[in-house]
Amino acid sequence: MIPETNTISYSYPAPSAFIAGGAPRLLLAGYSETEKATGPAFFQGSLEQPYITARCLIALSNVVRSSFTLTPATAAMMKDPIVTAGAEKLRFEGFSQCAGVYARVDVLPGGHSGTFPANGTVNVDFNQPMINALHAVSRNDTLQLMVNAREISVQSQPEESITEKKVPLPVKWIKGLTTVQLFLAASEKVHTLNKVQLRQLFQGIPAGAVKTDYYLTVRGNRPAFSPVKAANAVCVGGIHRLRLLEPLLPLADELQVFVHPDMQSTTWQLYFGNVRFSLSLSREAWRGFSGEGAALDSLIADVPDRLISAMDKYGHVNQEFNATLLAVEEQAGFEEIDQLTTRLAAMGLLGFDLDDNVYFYRRLPFKLNRIMSLNPRMKDAEQLLAEDKVVIISQQQDKVEARVAGSGVTHTVMIDGDLARCTCTWFAKHQGERGPCKHILAVRKKIN
Template identity: 80%
Template sequence: MSDVITYRYPVPSVLHTGAAPGLFLAGYSEIEKTTAPSFFQGTLEQPYITACCLITLANVVRSGFTLTPAQAAFTKDPIVTAGASKLRFEGFSQCAGVYGRVDVLPGGHNGSFPANGTVNVDFNQPMINALGAIGRNDTMQLTVGAREISLQDQEGGMVTEKKVPLPIKWIKGLTTVQLFLAASDLRYTFNKVQLRQLFQGLPNGTVKADYYLMVRNNKPVLSPVKNAQAICIGGVHRLRLLEPLLPLADELQVFAHPDMQSTTWQLVFGNVRFSLSLSREAWRGFSGEGAALDALIADVPDHLIAALDKYGYANQEFNATLLAIKEQVSFEQIDQLTARLAAMGLLGYDPDNNLYFYRRLPFKLNRILSLNPRMKEAEQLLAEDKVAIISQQHDKVEARVAGSGVTHTVTVDGDNARCTCTWFARHQGERGPCKHILAVRKKAN
C-alpha cells in the first residue's frame, strides 16, 4: 500500500481583496455525507485568540520531533468539523506523536450551522500570514463549506494554495488518539500563575529521558525523578509548542492516560480551547500504537454500527454512559460500539466533558479499517487454521499459534494477555497486542 493519499483540489485557494476580503480555502473529500453548501457561516467572537490558536495548530502540524528539517518542512492540512454549534480544527505533527485541536465552543462564535460536516482544507504558510494579520480589535468572518473554507478579515493580499498528499499514518493517528483520550482522566487544573511557573521549569533542548509532573506546595513541578502520584511525560520538550499561547490562557487542564500512554494539555481561553496530546515517547507516534486493535476484535453487528453512526451524525455528540442507560444497552456493548467507531475515525472525544463528537472523515471507511497490518496478519493466521485453543474457561484461554518454524503459546485472562513471541517480549503489551494474541482473542470470541 502506498504511504500517501494524493488529494486533487477542484480549485485553488485564493485570498480576495477589496471591500469584502476573504481567504477561500479549497477542500477535498472522497465521500460526501451531505450536499449542503456550507456547514457554518458567521463571525468569531474571539478572532485574535482563535487566529493565534490556529497558528499554533499550524506549528504543531509543521513540527517533526523524529524527522529531519527537510522532512518536517513537508506540511499537512488540518481537518475541520462543524457540528453541535462547535467548530473543531484538528492536526498532527509530522512524526504523528503530537495531536493538536482547536475547539470554538458556543459563545465563541455568532453564526449558523446549516448542516453538520467535515472537510479537509489547504493550510500552509499563506494562510498563516493571513491569520497573523488579524489584530486584537479586528473582526473575522468564517464560512466552513463542504468544499472550501472562507476566512474574511480586514487585510488585503492574495495567496494560492496547492494540493498536498496526506500520509496514511496521519489517518491512523487520528483514529487512535481518540481511544487514549476516552480513557484519560483530569489530573490537574492550573491557574495563570501556576501555568507560568510550570513552563518556567521546562528543561532546555531536546529531552530524551522521562519527566514527571507533580505538585509541591501548590506549585507545579517538572522533575526527572519519579513520584508515585506524578504524571509521566515522554518528550517533555514538545510542550514548548504551547508557549506562544501561554500569555492569553485563562487556565490549563492536564489529562493523563491511566497507563501513561499519553498526556493531554488543554489551554482554556473563554469559549475557545486548545488541546495538545503527546504520545508516550517522542519517537513513537500515535499512528504506531495498537489502541485501536482491541476495538476491532469483537464481532460487532454491522446494523448496530450503522445505527450508532446515524445517531452520532444526527446528534453530533453524546455521553456513552447516558446513551447506554437511555437506550437500555449494556455498557460493554456501548463501549464496543464507540471504540469501533472511534477506530474507524467517526468519533472524536472531548475529555473535559466526557463527550464523543461525530466526525465524518474525508476518507473511505474501508481504507481506515485496512490500516492495521497486525489485524490483517491475525486474520491470516485464522484463515490458515494456525490457531489452536488448548483450554478455555470463561475469560481464561490458553492457545498455541503456529509460526515460522516455532509454535507460540498465548494465554489470555480477561484484559491481560501474554505471548511467547519476540514482539510481546519487546513491548510487553504497551504498543497493543501482537498478531498471535489478536488471533486467539478473535477465535475465542
C-alpha cells in the same frame, strides 16, 4: 494605510469527498463518495475572539509542521488540519508530522456568532498566505469564517484570494486519529493550573530534545517537572514537545492536564474563554499515535447492526453522545457500546471532548473497509487465522492456552480473562502496554 479587509479563501478543485460509502451502513447513508456536496455552508459567521482564535490556529499549524522524529527536510512537507463544523461548535484538529502530537482548537458556542446551515468536515491547507493572514489578526479586527464542503475562507483584511490544492489525508493521520480518541476517552483530569502556575511549570522544561521521561508533580502550590519518578506523578515522555504550547501560555486563563490511566498519553488543555486549545502527547517522542494498538481489542468482535442503526440517530457532525447514556437507551451492554464507539473512533468518525466527557461525531473522507488496512496488527492476526496457524491447546472458561506459529518459532499464548501473555518479542518488550500483539489478537478472535 493598513488594509481594512483581506479575503483569503481556500478552495479545492474538487469537493471534499465525504465518507465511506463502501459498506451500506445506515449510519453513512446520507453521504456517498459520488455526492458532490455543493450544498450550503457548514458554518458562516464571525469569530468572537479573533485574536485568540488566530493565535490558536497558528499554534495548531506549528504542531502540524513540527516533527520530533523526522529530518527537517521530511518535516517540511506540510499537511492540512481538519475542520469540523456543526452543533454550534467549530473544531480544527491536526497531528505533527511524526504523529506523536495531536492538537485541537475548539471554538465553542459564544466563541463565534454565525450560522451552521449544514454540517460537515473538510481538511484545508494552512499555507503561507493563510499563516500571514492569521498573524495579521489583532484584537480589534473582525474575523469572518466560512466553511463548506469545498473550502474554508477567512476574511479579516482586504485583497487577494488564494486557491489551495487539496492534499489527501495522510494514512498516518488516519491511523493516529483512530488511536488518539480512545486514549482521550480513557483519560482523567489530574491537574488544574492557574495562569501563574502554568507559566512556572513551563519554565522548568529543559532545553533541547529531552530523552528521559519527566514527571509532573505539584508540591505545595507549585507545579514542577522533575526527572525523578514519583508515585502519582504524571509521566511525560519527550517533554520538549510541550514547547509547542509556549506562544499561547501568556494568553491562557487556565491549563488542565488529563492523563491516560497507564500514562500512554497526556493531554494539555488551555482555556481562553470560549476557545480551547488541547495538545495530546504520545508516550514517547519517537512513538506516533498511529502505531499504538489501543483500538485493537475492541475491533475483535463484530458490532451488531442494531447498534449501528442506533448510532444513525447521532449521525450529525459534532453531535455529541455519551456512551453510557447510549447503552442505557438502547439497552445494550457497555461492552457492546464500547466496541461500537471504538469501531467508529477507529474509522476516525469520532472525536473525544475531554471537558464534556463525550464523543463527538465527524466525517472523514475514507472508506469503512479500509479500517483493517489501518490496523496492520489486526490484519496480521486475520492472516494467522486464515493460514490456520492458531491452535488452541486448552480452553476452560476464561482460561485459554494456545500455540501460534510465528516466523520459525511457535509462540505460546496464555489468556486468563483480561490478562493475556505471549512469548513474542513485541509482548516481551511492551508487556501489553502498547496493545495486544498479533498472536494474542488471533487467539482472541478465534475463541470469540
